[in-house]
Amino acid sequence: MKHLLLPFLLALAAAAQGQTSPAPDTARTTPAQTPAAAAPNPLSYYGAVDAYYGYDFGNDGSNFRPDFLYSHNRQNEFSVNQAVVGVRYNNDRVRGAIGLHAGSYVDANYGSEDLTMRHLYEAYAGFRPFKKAWLDAGIFTSHIGFESAISKENWTLTRSLMADNSPYYEAGARFTYEPDPKLTLTALVLNGWQIIRESNENKALGTQIQWKPSAKLLLNSSTFVGIEGPTGTAQYRRYFHDFYLTYAATDRLSVAGVFDVGKQATAVYGKHDTWHTGAAFVRYKLADRWAATARAEYYYAERGVVIRGITPNPGSPDFRAGGGSLNLDYAPAPNVLLRLEGRYLRGRAPVFQRADDPTADSYGNLTSSLAISF
Template sequence: MSFTSARRAGLTAAALLTLTTSAALAQTTETGAAHNPAAKPDSSATGAKVPFDGMDLTWINGQNRQTTFPLVLKDQNGETVLTGTALLDGYFNYNFARPVDHTQTISAVTGRTNEFSLALASAGIESNYKNIIGRLWVQTGSMLHVIQETDGSVLRGRNAGTGNLKFIREAAAGYHFNKAYGLNVELGIFMSYIGLESYVMQENWSYQRSLVCDFTPFYFQGARVQFYPSRKFKTELWLMNGWQTYNSFNRQPAIGNSNYFRPSENLQLVANFYYGNDSRPGTDSLAVGRAGYPDVIRFHHDNSIVARYYHKPKMGPLRGITQAAFSLNTHYGFQSGEGVKAAHNYMVGSSLANRVWFNQNKMAFTARAGFVKNPSRYLSFSPSVVGFTDPDASKLTAKELTGTFDYMPSDFVTFRVEYLHRSANVPYFAGPGGTTSPSGYADQPLPAGYTPDLRKTEDRAILSVNFRL
């Protein structure tokens, strides 16, 4: 499952505010923070080779839309030492089914329904001072229960719990080398590079993430190398413990690759790849491979196109409309081995969104449609942790339609209203009876034959407010 902190590849606030110094030529460490058009560097004057130089990327789906960063600490020479960020995100999620247990299922952001919730509160600092890369973000909020607590790798041995790590959103250390347009080497906990939409809702065009992004990773623990061979291209190589795991299930690490190409500020092309062994060894020796881990492999690929096809900052012929763009994010992956073939154990899906800004970019409306097919359900969320025995759910295909209206009076706050309709070919979404117990309370003994109340459709309305400084 979609941590990119900004979750996707852009330039950090610290890097952007120090681009005119030789130490910050390409220190792009926080994946997903957007380029700051208010601080466009004069690279010709400094001789700096700056990736994506002069590009305004704040409109891109999955990118930070901030243009100013007020929490900056500088040294006596005016060079940025630290950049700080604080954010809060709260919502009221109204599920028209009104589940008795107030549990929202099939979502990594809205874990509760028909009540006010704090999804995420986070604060962090990052530095690119004199080529040294350092970053620490801490977090809390209801999303942590949905995302990190599904990490089964913590059961391998001791000293592997998520009790403390889940409060770290991102923590990494590394070094920037002045090679080509930048070379960064880092180790730590990172936001995921897979998918388009961000872990931070302010960066996305919709509040509820698409199904294909919700079913893919939000974080990795490992190491990465970022290389910018040219001003318009970035590639990354990753070595990780596993698919959204703090620890490793076995002896084989996962590997990954991410590629971003921006021929202009109006177009972004992305291709991401993942290959790993994310299965737990079985108790039967026949289920264990020669190296002591199961012969099961997982491959995942996603690609995206984000294009701005209309841009008139001072309002053009379409009265009131300042810009318009679309994004298309497509996924394909499979898991195979131990007698299971990829043809029966795969995930495929796509999400198409179109966004229109108006009123000098202070308002926007996004329409989105998507689907996901995951026959064996090796990636999709389980609709209930108890009493879920429906064999037909292994043939899952789900679809979604979303409409989102944003009011953004400043860089630092977003008010959002969203309506979401989802459907599936099998009962998959929570109904009025909920998915916990007949009374809705988790401490009630379950009567014999209890089954969760699942329906084929879901309709929700979401009100949210987020603050980011």
């Protein structure tokens, strides 16, 4: 599939670059004869590459980081977290996109998807059913969370625990309505919690409200409700809410706060396992090309619910972890970002257990990255 789609993407990108209009002959143009401005090209292309090297302190010789870290999950290895290329079309009545990606992020997040689907970063088609509204169907980025899959777009190099254990992508249909430039409302019908191929007979529902009362402040509320679990196995109803806000206090200082809470039905009728998680970000522009971000975070999951690699049982221990990170960014050009981050997490054993230390209760790493976008 990659071999078939990549030439198509490159051809579309070349077409997008080549579709330019000749400059008007201004020497022979009077005000009454001034031609109308050319319509913007509806076709655009994009791409990004995030190459990284990380080192874990006290590692057991493996190149893998803990199972519940999905992004930048390799250590003591030069790797590519994500390489993505795609094209988008939007003439303000019809829109669509197709993007392909590969890297360690894809291996970690799409391992359960079919080979024909896991390299699709996005693939959707949409149209305006009426003014100020869009209806899209296909594969698109998640409506949940402050942090995205594209590393260069995030305030920090690595993802928070809450981001790595909530959806980065989803498949289904979404309806978006913008009653006001400051307010966007979205309703979704999805196959499930971060899955492309349906795994049972149920569909999930989601909503998103984004309100931007001023140029400095953004508030987001996202919800999800669905029944998770493949057909033929135990299935549990899941409820989830994500809230975050960002605020630009000054030209140099920005802050963000994120809080998630969810519940999932247990094997005991009438009971639910609960998880809640929060993170705070402070970003400061040190100079024209330099910036620093500090992050504090915590994660609590009753009996380890929704944490990858943990199946909640009556005797399962709760998952508790928290810590912080400090990120330094240098941008030698507008589309290039060089990053270095130090991170420390601490939790109740056996959260960070290793082959050489099954009682380890802390984890630290250094990660560096060089990312470009176009």
